[in-house]
Amino acid sequence: MGVLLQSFTLWGLLPWIVLTLYQTLYFVAFGALAGPAMRATSPYTRPLAAAAAYTLLPSFARMAFHLAPFSAGDLALSQHDHPPMIQMCSVCGQLGLTFLMAFVNAALAQGLLGVMPSRLRRPPADIPGWSRAASGVAFVAYALVLCAYFMGAFVLERRMAEQGEKLNVAIVQGAVPGNGGRGQSVEEALSIYTSLNRSVPPDTDLTLWPESAIPGFINLDARLEVAARQGAQHAEGPLIMGALEAVGDKHYNAALLVEKSGRIAERYYKNDLVIFGEWVPLRDKLPLLKNYPLRKHDLSPG
Numbered sequence: 001m002g003v004l005l006q007s008f009t010l011w012g013l014l015p016w017i018v019l020t021l022y023q024t025l026y027f028v029a030f031g032a033l034a035g036p037a038m039r040a041t042s043p044y045t046r047p048l049a050a051a052a053a054y055t056l057l058p059s060f061a062r063m064a065f066h067l068a069p070f071s072a073g074d075l076a077l078s079q080h081d082h083p084p085m086i087q088m089c090s091v092c093g094q095l096g097l098t099f100l101m102a103f104v105n106a107a108l109a110q111g112l113l114g115v116m117p118s119r120l121r122r123p124p125a126d127i128p129g130w131s132r133a134a135s136g137v138a139f140v141a142y143a144l145v146l147c148a149y150f151m152g153a154f155v156l157e158r159r160m161a162e163q164g165e166k167l168n169v170a171i172v173q174g175a176v177p178g179n180g181g182r183g184q185s186v187e188e189a190l191s192i193y194t195s196l197n198r199s200v201p202p203d204t205d206l207t208l209w210p211e212s213a214i215p216g217f218i219n220l221d222a223r224l225e226v227a228a229r230q231g232a233q234h235a236e237g238p239l240i241m242g243a244l245e246a247v248g249d250k251h252y253n254a255a256l257l258v259e260k261s262g263r264i265a266e267r268y269y270k271n272d273l274v275i276f277g278e279w280v281p282l283r284d285k286l287p288l289l290k291n292y293p294l295r296k297h298d299l300s301p302g
Helices: 006-011 013-038 046-065 075-079 089-115 127-161 186-197 222-233 287-291
Strands: 169-171 206-208 214-217 239-247 250-258 264-269
Touching: 013 046, 046 089, 075 089, 089 127, 186 214, 186 222, 214 222, 222 239, 222 250
Parallel strands: 169 206, 206 239, 214 239
Antiparallel strands: 239 250, 250 264
16 A cells, blocks of 8 residues: 555655555455455355445545545546446446445455365355355356446447537646645746647637646636636637635635636536645644645645
């Protein structure tokens, strides 16, 4: 887990250690929750219970205790290279796809118990009969994955065949260096994105700038408002850009839809914030955090 989160060493060794331990808690909690389920006698309920525990634990932790999300609990992200599988999210959402992936892995793990030494088998049972039942569950799990894949491929093929209105979309991605973990330079970001935006074809229907493209408060800095208006006026269609926005005493990581007139027609505030990158836990109770290159003010969830 520490290797996967090594990018967080940008903010110092202590934040990386704390975040690694925090994300590891997911597996501890999952083991405590799934343990009783995996000791069930029926090979039909064990994988389902384990998959349910794996899927619902992050949502429960977020809703009940307002904890930051566990990145390890989202198996739906593992299918980003498989567009047919992703189509399942339009039916049952991201949690549904995560549940299916967890169910397949739990069914496979259960099937392997038949060849494990007897002291590792849980529960003790007639091994040949239990293994046949476990193999049947694994077969059903993989059959569900194949059905989801081919249904998704069918949906994609139909959508590709539809003759709908086509949009010309331009994606502008600038390489803006950081500042020792304390943020990016507003001036440099403005220069880079203003320059890159000039290469966008005039007949573009929608221009996209990435999240936090301009690392400043657009409603507090006139330069950002001018850059947004100029970016939207360059092409036929509007501009979607990432910036910060201050509302009262709260700061948001915002995605803004800017019309050609410069008016912000729609806005979305990010909900799942990155720990240490966008908010710092126990900031007021741990003065030593001031010794690390962390942001001075936390962002608020949308």
